[in-house]
Amino acid sequence: MAFFTRQLCRHFSSSAVRNVVIKNVTIIGGGQMGAGIAQVAATTGHSVTLVDTSDDILKTAVKGIEGSLKRVVKKKFADKPEAGEEFIQKVLRNVSTSTDSGSAAQRSDLVLEAIVENLKIKQDIFHQLDKVAPEHTIFASNTSSLPITDIASTTSRLDRFGGLHFFNPVPMMKLVEVVATSATSKETFDSLLNFSKVLGKTPVSCKDSPGFIVNRLLVPYLVEAVRLHERGHGSKEDVDIAMKLGAGHPMGPFELADYVGLDTIKFIIDGWSAKDPSNPLFAPIEMLNKLVAEGKLGKKTGEGFYKYKRLIK
Numbered sequence: 001m002a003f004f005t006r007q008l009c010r011h012f013s014s015s016a017v018r019n020v021v022i023k024n025v026t027i028i029g030g031g032q033m034g035a036g037i038a039q040v041a042a043t044t045g046h047s048v049t050l051v052d053t054s055d056d057i058l059k060t061a062v063k064g065i066e067g068s069l070k071r072v073v074k075k076k077f078a079d080k081p082e083a084g085e086e087f088i089q090k091v092l093r094n095v096s097t098s099t100d101s102g103s104a105a106q107r108s109d110l111v112l113e114a115i116v117e118n119l120k121i122k123q124d125i126f127h128q129l130d131k132v133a134p135e136h137t138i139f140a141s142n143t144s145s146l147p148i149t150d151i152a153s154t155t156s157r158l159d160r161f162g163g164l165h166f167f168n169p170v171p172m173m174k175l176v177e178v179v180a181t182s183a184t185s186k187e188t189f190d191s192l193l194n195f196s197k198v199l200g201k202t203p204v205s206c207k208d209s210p211g212f213i214v215n216r217l218l219v220p221y222l223v224e225a226v227r228l229h230e231r232g233h234g235s236k237e238d239v240d241i242a243m244k245l246g247a248g249h250p251m252g253p254f255e256l257a258d259y260v261g262l263d264t265i266k267f268i269i270d271g272w273s274a275k276d277p278s279n280p281l282f283a284p285i286e287m288l289n290k291l292v293a294e295g296k297l298g299k300k301t302g303e304g305f306y307k308y309k310r311l312i313k
């Protein structure tokens, strides 16, 4: 009987979070991805709190959102610059910033994390937020490669935890991978799926397997291009041209690796290598390791495989 009552309570507690309509969103991490997700969520009428570790970083993030919105309105409001400016201001009013993730989470239907690709740091954040976020709040991670199950393991809301994996640049890329663990409830999964659609994205459903769909195929390809170049079988420029003109890719692999961030690529490959050291796809890549050690992380730092004019994210 006690078992039955426990099951009943569980049923009621999960039905309490049924059909969460996501309106208030906290995004932890105001880097390339967090700022992009904040922009898209704010554009679609959500109330967004963007959280990072300092006000300076948050100021840069909001400037980046404004810059990206300007690119969007340039075409959309080509003949009506005033309406374009009004649109930008309206979207920006939906974005607030904070360095206090706890108080932001207290007002949220969804807490979406987009911080550095490090399991321990992600686990610590969610462990803290789990204590203060409302019962109904869904937690999600934008991780590129870490198991959602492992990130969720420091919380007590395994049924309200999933993966929501966006692509860079978020305002342009239409895909979202929605990831369910074995503990994610159907209600949570449906809420995340619906949220992705409301953002104007096309969701695909993924298992909690390494790299989900896109990165499991894309990241080995990116590092294989570096290995090919290391073997002296093609210059970076020629490899990039070849993949753009010969395979129809919008960016070559060196351009794309710089765009994603070489630190992120290295975190992904090192993480997979630690779990599956004999897999040659995940073997260390000397050139990548050297660039990351030198702080040349790609477009975001002004240099990676190529040099860039320093840009606001």
Ligand SMILES: CC(=O)CC(=O)SCCNC(=O)CCNC(=O)[C@H](O)C(C)(C)COP(=O)(O)OP(=O)(O)OC[C@H]1O[C@@H](n2cnc3c(N)ncnc32)[C@H](O)[C@@H]1OP(=O)(O)O
Residues within 6 Å of the ligand: 068, 069, 071, 072, 075, 143, 144, 166, 167, 168, 169, 170, 171, 172, 173, 215, 218, 250, 251, 256, 260, 264
């Ligand atoms: C690592 C992970 O976990 C997962 C990942 O994200 S993997 C990376 C996935 N991303 C990709 O593969 C990106 C591949 N690249 C591309 O699709 C394209 O190069 C691109 C969309 C980034 C840029 O397109 P492009 O034609 O090369 O350059 P560009 O002319 O500057 O931009 C095209 C349009 O996009 C817009 N745009 C590009 N970036 C933008 C941004 N951040 N915000 C707003 N608009 C943007 C431009 O304003 C331009 O708009 P118009 O055509 O209306 O003028």
Ligand SMILES: NC(=O)C1=CN([C@@H]2O[C@H](COP(=O)(O)OP(=O)(O)OC[C@H]3O[C@@H](n4cnc5c(N)ncnc54)[C@H](O)[C@@H]3O)[C@@H](O)[C@H]2O)C=CC1
Residues within 6 Å of the ligand: 028, 029, 030, 031, 032, 033, 034, 051, 052, 053, 057, 113, 114, 115, 116, 117, 118, 121, 125, 142, 143, 144, 145, 165, 166, 167, 168, 259, 260, 261, 264, 300
């Ligand atoms: N770069 C890419 O193309 C993609 C990255 N991702 C994933 O998204 C996540 C973020 O990646 P990026 O935005 O590229 O990284 P980034 O380096 O541009 O930004 C990370 C941000 O998180 C902040 N941060 C770090 N620790 C924090 C903490 N404890 N609290 C609050 N903020 C904190 C940093 O200050 C920084 O602004 C990673 O998990 C990455 O794997 C997913 C899809 C694409």
